[in-house]
Amino acid sequence: MGELSKTFPVRDYNLDATLLSGQAFCWQSIGQAWEGVIGGRWVRLRLSKVGIVAEVAKPVHNWACLEHYLQLHFDLGRALATFPDDEPIQNAIAALPGLRLLRQDYWECLASFILSATKQIVQIRQMVALLSKRFGKPLESGGSEPAFAFPAIEAVAACSEAELRDCKLGFRAPNLRGAARDILDGSINWQQLPTMPSNEARAELMKLRGVGQKIADCVLLYAGGHQDVFPVDVWIERALRQLYFTKRRPSAKRLRKFADTHFGPYAGYAQQYLFDHARLHLKLK
DNA sequence: TTTGTGCCTTAGCT
Protein backbone atom coordinates (compact mmCIF):
# COMPACT_ATOMS: atom_id res chain seq x y z
CA MET A 1 0.00 0.00 0.00
CA GLY A 2 1.25 3.47 -0.84
CA GLU A 3 1.16 6.37 1.54
CA LEU A 4 -0.14 9.91 1.18
CA SER A 5 2.27 11.40 3.65
CA LYS A 6 5.49 10.62 5.39
CA THR A 7 7.74 12.24 7.95
CA PHE A 8 11.48 12.20 7.36
CA PRO A 9 13.51 12.76 10.49
CA VAL A 10 16.20 15.33 9.78
CA ARG A 11 18.23 17.68 11.88
CA ASP A 12 19.69 20.96 10.86
CA TYR A 13 17.55 21.37 7.74
CA ASN A 14 16.41 24.92 7.07
CA LEU A 15 13.62 24.25 4.61
CA ASP A 16 12.61 27.90 4.21
CA ALA A 17 16.12 29.16 3.51
CA THR A 18 16.78 26.25 1.15
CA LEU A 19 13.63 26.62 -0.97
CA LEU A 20 13.97 30.41 -1.04
CA SER A 21 17.64 30.46 -1.82
CA GLY A 22 17.54 31.00 -5.55
CA GLN A 23 18.59 27.49 -6.51
CA ALA A 24 15.07 26.30 -7.41
CA PHE A 25 12.17 28.34 -8.72
CA CYS A 26 9.11 26.08 -8.55
CA TRP A 27 8.23 26.39 -4.85
CA GLN A 28 5.26 28.31 -3.52
CA SER A 29 4.96 29.32 0.08
CA ILE A 30 1.42 28.48 1.25
CA GLY A 31 0.78 29.16 4.91
CA GLN A 32 3.37 27.24 6.92
CA ALA A 33 4.16 24.89 4.05
CA TRP A 34 5.74 24.77 0.61
CA GLU A 35 4.02 23.39 -2.48
CA GLY A 36 5.82 22.29 -5.59
CA VAL A 37 6.59 19.41 -7.91
CA ILE A 38 9.23 16.73 -7.50
CA GLY A 39 9.66 13.93 -10.01
CA GLY A 40 6.36 14.63 -11.72
CA ARG A 41 4.35 14.66 -8.49
CA TRP A 42 2.74 17.46 -6.60
CA VAL A 43 4.25 17.71 -3.12
CA ARG A 44 3.60 19.76 0.00
CA LEU A 45 6.47 20.07 2.46
CA ARG A 46 6.67 21.46 5.93
CA LEU A 47 9.05 21.33 8.79
CA SER A 48 7.83 19.76 12.05
CA LYS A 49 9.64 19.19 15.33
CA VAL A 50 10.81 15.79 14.21
CA GLY A 51 11.65 16.46 10.61
CA ILE A 52 10.23 17.19 7.19
CA VAL A 53 6.63 16.19 6.57
CA ALA A 54 5.81 15.45 2.95
CA GLU A 55 2.29 15.12 1.56
CA VAL A 56 1.38 13.98 -1.93
CA ALA A 57 -1.86 13.81 -3.89
CA LYS A 58 -1.61 10.17 -4.97
CA PRO A 59 -0.27 7.30 -2.85
CA VAL A 60 3.49 6.76 -3.12
CA HIS A 61 5.34 3.49 -2.60
CA ASN A 62 8.85 4.76 -2.97
CA TRP A 63 9.97 8.09 -1.60
CA ALA A 64 13.51 7.82 -2.94
CA CYS A 65 12.91 10.57 -5.46
CA LEU A 66 12.00 13.03 -2.73
CA GLU A 67 14.87 11.97 -0.50
CA HIS A 68 17.22 12.47 -3.40
CA TYR A 69 15.84 15.90 -4.33
CA LEU A 70 16.04 17.13 -0.76
CA GLN A 71 19.37 15.34 -0.16
CA LEU A 72 18.04 14.07 3.16
CA HIS A 73 20.99 11.79 3.76
CA PHE A 74 23.61 14.45 3.18
CA ASP A 75 25.88 15.04 6.14
CA LEU A 76 25.84 18.83 6.36
CA GLY A 77 28.10 19.01 9.38
CA ARG A 78 30.82 17.10 7.62
CA ALA A 79 30.70 19.50 4.66
CA LEU A 80 30.73 22.62 6.83
CA ALA A 81 33.72 21.27 8.73
CA THR A 82 35.79 21.44 5.54
CA PHE A 83 35.19 25.18 5.06
CA PRO A 84 38.10 27.53 5.67
CA ASP A 85 38.19 29.00 9.13
CA ASP A 86 37.79 32.61 8.08
CA GLU A 87 35.36 35.19 9.29
CA PRO A 88 33.22 35.78 6.17
CA ILE A 89 32.29 32.17 5.62
CA GLN A 90 31.83 31.40 9.32
CA ASN A 91 29.52 34.42 9.63
CA ALA A 92 27.50 33.22 6.67
CA ILE A 93 27.08 29.75 8.22
CA ALA A 94 25.97 31.28 11.49
CA ALA A 95 23.45 33.53 9.73
CA LEU A 96 21.77 30.70 7.83
CA PRO A 97 21.96 27.51 9.88
CA GLY A 98 20.68 24.46 8.03
CA LEU A 99 20.84 25.89 4.53
CA ARG A 100 21.15 22.99 2.08
CA LEU A 101 21.73 22.29 -1.59
CA LEU A 102 19.02 20.46 -3.50
CA ARG A 103 19.59 17.90 -6.25
CA GLN A 104 17.35 18.97 -9.10
CA ASP A 105 16.35 17.59 -12.44
CA TYR A 106 18.89 18.47 -15.14
CA TRP A 107 16.49 19.87 -17.68
CA GLU A 108 14.41 21.92 -15.28
CA CYS A 109 17.55 23.30 -13.70
CA LEU A 110 19.21 24.13 -17.02
CA ALA A 111 16.05 25.75 -18.34
CA SER A 112 15.52 27.76 -15.16
CA PHE A 113 19.01 29.18 -15.26
CA ILE A 114 18.77 30.00 -18.97
CA LEU A 115 15.79 32.09 -17.90
CA SER A 116 17.67 33.66 -15.00
CA ALA A 117 19.79 36.05 -17.08
CA THR A 118 19.35 39.58 -15.65
CA LYS A 119 16.24 38.55 -13.81
CA GLN A 120 15.45 38.61 -10.14
CA ILE A 121 14.17 35.54 -8.34
CA VAL A 122 10.51 36.64 -8.36
CA GLN A 123 10.61 37.13 -12.10
CA ILE A 124 12.26 33.76 -12.71
CA ARG A 125 9.53 32.16 -10.62
CA GLN A 126 6.93 33.88 -12.73
CA MET A 127 8.44 32.64 -16.00
CA VAL A 128 8.74 29.08 -14.68
CA ALA A 129 5.14 29.13 -13.47
CA LEU A 130 3.82 30.44 -16.78
CA LEU A 131 5.76 27.88 -18.80
CA SER A 132 4.55 25.05 -16.57
CA LYS A 133 0.94 26.16 -16.72
CA ARG A 134 0.92 26.46 -20.50
CA PHE A 135 3.18 23.65 -21.62
CA GLY A 136 3.62 21.35 -18.63
CA LYS A 137 1.70 18.19 -17.85
CA PRO A 138 -1.27 18.72 -15.51
CA LEU A 139 -0.79 16.87 -12.24
CA GLU A 140 -3.10 15.76 -9.50
CA SER A 141 -2.90 18.48 -6.90
CA GLY A 142 -3.49 18.24 -3.18
CA GLY A 143 -3.71 22.00 -2.82
CA SER A 144 -6.26 24.58 -3.81
CA GLU A 145 -4.49 25.42 -7.07
CA PRO A 146 -4.02 23.11 -10.06
CA ALA A 147 -0.49 21.74 -10.41
CA PHE A 148 1.69 21.38 -13.48
CA ALA A 149 5.02 19.73 -14.12
CA PHE A 150 7.83 21.75 -15.63
CA PRO A 151 7.46 21.30 -19.42
CA ALA A 152 9.38 18.40 -20.94
CA ILE A 153 12.26 19.08 -23.34
CA GLU A 154 10.03 17.90 -26.20
CA ALA A 155 7.27 20.29 -25.20
CA VAL A 156 9.61 23.29 -25.16
CA ALA A 157 11.24 22.26 -28.44
CA ALA A 158 7.80 22.13 -30.03
CA CYS A 159 6.96 25.69 -28.95
CA SER A 160 7.30 28.63 -31.28
CA GLU A 161 9.49 31.49 -30.17
CA ALA A 162 6.37 33.65 -29.92
CA GLU A 163 4.69 31.18 -27.57
CA LEU A 164 7.72 31.31 -25.31
CA ARG A 165 7.85 35.10 -25.48
CA ASP A 166 4.25 35.09 -24.32
CA CYS A 167 5.55 33.54 -21.10
CA LYS A 168 7.56 36.75 -20.60
CA LEU A 169 10.87 35.20 -21.54
CA GLY A 170 12.02 38.10 -23.72
CA PHE A 171 15.40 37.52 -25.36
CA ARG A 172 15.73 34.27 -23.41
CA ALA A 173 13.02 32.65 -25.55
CA PRO A 174 15.26 31.67 -28.50
CA ASN A 175 17.95 30.47 -26.08
CA LEU A 176 15.57 28.14 -24.25
CA ARG A 177 14.04 26.86 -27.46
CA GLY A 178 17.48 26.41 -29.01
CA ALA A 179 18.73 24.47 -25.98
CA ALA A 180 15.76 22.11 -26.10
CA ARG A 181 16.20 21.47 -29.82
CA ASP A 182 19.97 21.01 -29.56
CA ILE A 183 19.52 18.47 -26.79
CA LEU A 184 16.96 16.49 -28.80
CA ASP A 185 19.12 16.73 -31.94
CA GLY A 186 22.01 15.15 -30.11
CA SER A 187 24.10 18.29 -30.59
CA ILE A 188 25.47 17.86 -27.09
CA ASN A 189 26.19 14.75 -25.09
CA TRP A 190 23.16 15.19 -22.87
CA GLN A 191 22.66 11.60 -21.73
CA GLN A 192 26.21 11.24 -20.41
CA LEU A 193 26.20 14.52 -18.50
CA PRO A 194 25.51 12.94 -15.10
CA THR A 195 28.49 10.62 -15.38
CA MET A 196 30.97 13.09 -16.84
CA PRO A 197 33.66 14.89 -14.83
CA SER A 198 32.72 18.51 -14.18
CA ASN A 199 35.14 20.04 -16.71
CA GLU A 200 33.77 17.92 -19.53
CA ALA A 201 30.16 18.41 -18.50
CA ARG A 202 30.70 22.17 -18.28
CA ALA A 203 32.17 22.26 -21.79
CA GLU A 204 29.19 20.29 -23.14
CA LEU A 205 26.67 22.61 -21.54
CA MET A 206 28.49 25.69 -22.79
CA LYS A 207 27.95 24.55 -26.38
CA LEU A 208 24.36 25.68 -25.94
CA ARG A 209 23.57 29.24 -26.98
CA GLY A 210 22.83 31.39 -23.99
CA VAL A 211 24.79 29.11 -21.65
CA GLY A 212 28.08 30.50 -20.36
CA GLN A 213 30.15 29.34 -17.43
CA LYS A 214 27.83 30.80 -14.79
CA ILE A 215 24.76 28.92 -15.99
CA ALA A 216 26.72 25.74 -16.70
CA ASP A 217 28.17 25.83 -13.18
CA CYS A 218 24.72 26.27 -11.66
CA VAL A 219 23.55 23.14 -13.47
CA LEU A 220 26.64 21.20 -12.38
CA LEU A 221 26.09 22.20 -8.76
CA TYR A 222 22.31 22.11 -8.40
CA ALA A 223 21.50 19.20 -10.71
CA GLY A 224 24.76 17.32 -11.16
CA GLY A 225 25.81 17.30 -7.54
CA HIS A 226 29.31 18.61 -8.32
CA GLN A 227 29.65 20.16 -4.90
CA ASP A 228 33.09 21.57 -5.56
CA VAL A 229 31.81 23.83 -8.36
CA PHE A 230 31.51 27.50 -7.38
CA PRO A 231 29.30 29.56 -9.72
CA VAL A 232 30.45 33.19 -9.88
CA ASP A 233 27.71 35.70 -10.58
CA VAL A 234 27.62 39.43 -9.96
CA TRP A 235 26.38 39.04 -6.37
CA ILE A 236 29.05 36.57 -5.42
CA GLU A 237 31.56 38.76 -7.18
CA ARG A 238 30.53 41.75 -5.09
CA ALA A 239 30.49 39.65 -1.92
CA LEU A 240 33.94 38.15 -2.53
CA ARG A 241 35.37 41.56 -3.37
CA GLN A 242 33.95 43.15 -0.27
CA LEU A 243 34.76 40.30 2.08
CA TYR A 244 38.10 39.01 0.81
CA PHE A 245 39.64 41.69 -1.42
CA THR A 246 39.23 44.93 0.47
CA LYS A 247 42.52 46.43 -0.70
CA ARG A 248 42.55 46.11 -4.46
CA ARG A 249 39.93 45.16 -6.96
CA PRO A 250 40.82 41.69 -8.25
CA SER A 251 40.71 40.79 -11.92
CA ALA A 252 38.02 38.39 -13.06
CA LYS A 253 40.65 35.71 -13.50
CA ARG A 254 42.05 36.22 -10.01
CA LEU A 255 38.56 36.04 -8.54
CA ARG A 256 37.82 32.87 -10.48
CA LYS A 257 40.98 31.27 -9.19
CA PHE A 258 40.22 32.29 -5.62
CA ALA A 259 36.73 30.78 -5.87
CA ASP A 260 38.21 27.55 -7.23
CA THR A 261 40.93 27.14 -4.63
CA HIS A 262 40.00 28.83 -1.37
CA PHE A 263 36.89 26.97 -0.28
CA GLY A 264 37.79 23.30 -0.59
CA PRO A 265 35.86 20.22 -1.74
CA TYR A 266 32.46 21.71 -0.85
CA ALA A 267 33.07 25.08 -2.47
CA GLY A 268 29.62 24.98 -4.04
CA TYR A 269 28.10 24.79 -0.60
CA ALA A 270 30.28 27.67 0.55
CA GLN A 271 29.04 29.67 -2.42
CA GLN A 272 25.42 29.12 -1.42
CA TYR A 273 26.07 30.36 2.10
CA LEU A 274 28.00 33.39 0.92
CA PHE A 275 25.46 34.15 -1.78
CA ASP A 276 22.41 34.03 0.45
CA HIS A 277 24.14 35.78 3.31
CA ALA A 278 25.22 38.58 0.98
CA ARG A 279 21.81 38.79 -0.67
CA LEU A 280 19.88 38.88 2.60
CA HIS A 281 22.13 40.62 5.08
CA LEU A 282 24.92 42.54 3.40
CA LYS A 283 24.96 45.95 1.81
CA LEU A 284 26.93 45.49 -1.38
CA LYS A 285 27.81 47.81 -4.16
C1' DT B 1 45.07 37.65 -24.00
C1' DT B 2 42.40 40.66 -21.20
C1' DT B 3 38.94 44.16 -20.36
C1' DG B 4 35.09 47.13 -21.52
C1' DT B 5 30.73 48.31 -24.18
C1' DG B 6 26.14 47.83 -26.23
C1' DC B 7 22.60 44.85 -27.07
C1' DC B 8 19.11 41.34 -26.30
C1' DT B 9 13.53 41.81 -23.23
C1' DT B 10 10.55 42.67 -19.37
C1' DA B 11 8.73 44.22 -14.96
C1' DG B 12 9.03 46.74 -11.00
C1' DC B 13 10.85 50.44 -8.68
C1' DT B 14 11.99 55.49 -8.38
Added chain:
DNA sequence: AAGCTAAGGCACA
Protein backbone atom coordinates in the same frame (compact mmCIF):
# COMPACT_ATOMS: atom_id res chain seq x y z
C1' DA C 1 5.82 59.30 -16.10
C1' DA C 2 10.04 58.29 -18.28
C1' DG C 3 14.23 56.26 -16.92
C1' DC C 4 16.84 52.97 -14.57
C1' DT C 5 18.21 48.48 -13.15
C1' DA C 6 18.22 43.35 -12.53
C1' DA C 7 21.61 36.04 -10.17
C1' DG C 8 23.91 36.52 -18.03
C1' DG C 9 25.81 35.82 -22.68
C1' DC C 10 27.58 37.28 -26.86
C1' DA C 11 29.82 39.96 -30.51
C1' DC C 12 32.91 43.22 -31.11
C1' DA C 13 36.35 46.94 -30.19
